[in-house]
Amino acid sequence: MRRDSKLSSILHVLLHMAHGDRPLTSEELAGYLGTNPVLVRRVLAGLRERGYVGADKGHGGGWRITCDLRAVTLHDIYEAVGAPAVFAMGHRDEHPQCLVERAVNQALGSAFDEAEALLLSRFKDVTLADLSKRFNQHHKGAHHGHI
DSSP, X not given: OOOOOHHHHHHHHHHHHHHOSXXXXXXXXHHHHTSOHHHHHHXXXXXXXXXXXXXXXXXXXXXXXXXXXXXXXXHHHHHHTTOOOSOSOOOSOXXXXXXXXXHHHHHHHHHHHXXXXXXXXXXXXXXXXXXXXXXXXXXXXXXXXXX
């Protein structure tokens, strides 16, 4: 099963934008992800509606960060990209007739709910500034041309 990487991908391009010295085009951002610029524009449009990014048209234009990195959390971005499912696992049948399967669903459902709540709570504790700081720490020791 393929994992949903939208959150990871958008965080990746946001950090490139935050550390760039100029606005970045959709084509440049798509290149970082190995994807189509249309997909990048679609996701960034949702972030623009929330005031996290902006776009300048014309020569020298492109996408840029418009928010305070200290004020935006991973949870904010998670919600902005549509709150994708956290787990690929789920119930075999959401509304089973079998009592055994109902018991299994109840046990798994409780565990999934607790794990998801913990993860989303953690997302609220990590800001884009925290990610930027981590990048800066790793970047200091790296000597390659790829940020």
